[in-house]
Amino acid sequence: MTNSFGTASILEVGNETYHFHDLTRLGAGFDVESLPYSLKILLENQLRTEDGVNIQADEIESLAAWVPEQSSGEVLFSPARVLLQDFTGVPAVVDLAVMREAMESLGGDADRINPLSPADLVIDHSVMVDFFGSSNALEKNTQREYARNGERYEFLRWGQQAFNDFRVVPPSTGIVHQVNIEYLASVVFSTIRD
Numbered sequence: 001m002t003n004s005f006g007t008a009s010i011l012e013v014g015n016e017t018y019h020f021h022d023l024t025r026l027g028a029g030f031d032v033e034s035l036p037y038s039l040k041i042l043l044e045n046q047l048r049t050e051d052g053v054n055i056q057a058d059e060i061e062s063l064a065a066w067v068p069e070q071s072s073g074e075v076l077f078s079p080a081r082v083l084l085q086d087f088t089g090v091p092a093v094v095d096l097a098v099m100r101e102a103m104e105s106l107g108g109d110a111d112r113i114n115p116l117s118p119a120d121l122v123i124d125h126s127v128m129v130d131f132f133g134s135s136n137a138l139e140k141n142t143q144r145e146y147a148r149n150g151e152r153y154e155f156l157r158w159g160q161q162a163f164n165d166f167r168v169v170p171p172s173t174g175i176v177h178q179v180n181i182e183y184l185a186s187v188v189f190s191t192i193r194d
Helices: 037-049 057-064 086-105 137-148 150-162 176-184
Strands: 008-013 016-021 082-085 119-122 166-169
Touching: 016 037, 037 057, 082 086, 082 176, 086 119, 086 150, 119 176, 137 150, 150 166, 166 176
Parallel strands: 082 119, 119 166
Antiparallel strands: 008 016
């Protein structure tokens, strides 16, 4: 990766060494402190993923010099993780499966087709209330849910086994935001790169 702005830094914790980009090292001419937090996140992401092709120095400079109501343009963002709810996530898994089929038909290695970022798909809001007023109502409703949507769940189970960095959280675990906060979310992501 490129380091046009000299923000690459090292953090040592115990015997581990971590590389990160320090926004305070961005340099003169950029008032990073006044940027909204959302833009600081995007700026760090661009500094970390700068490669001179997809993310170039002039794009980072434009974002770092952001001025409300004067700045415009697109910002490329490469998330560390993607959270999907089943109604939007199933089409994404279908797209990946179709890309694998196309790769295979072209004589390529279909196993190379995987999500670019780790992805978690939470099946939520899918259990309908057919049974209530008894201690086993949730269990009976969940069983009925699997009977109604068995094909979809089998497909998602296949996707979880077929694709790298793709996890599926089954129905009746909770709603997507709750599951994310309680079980899945991380504040800091650490990735081993060559």
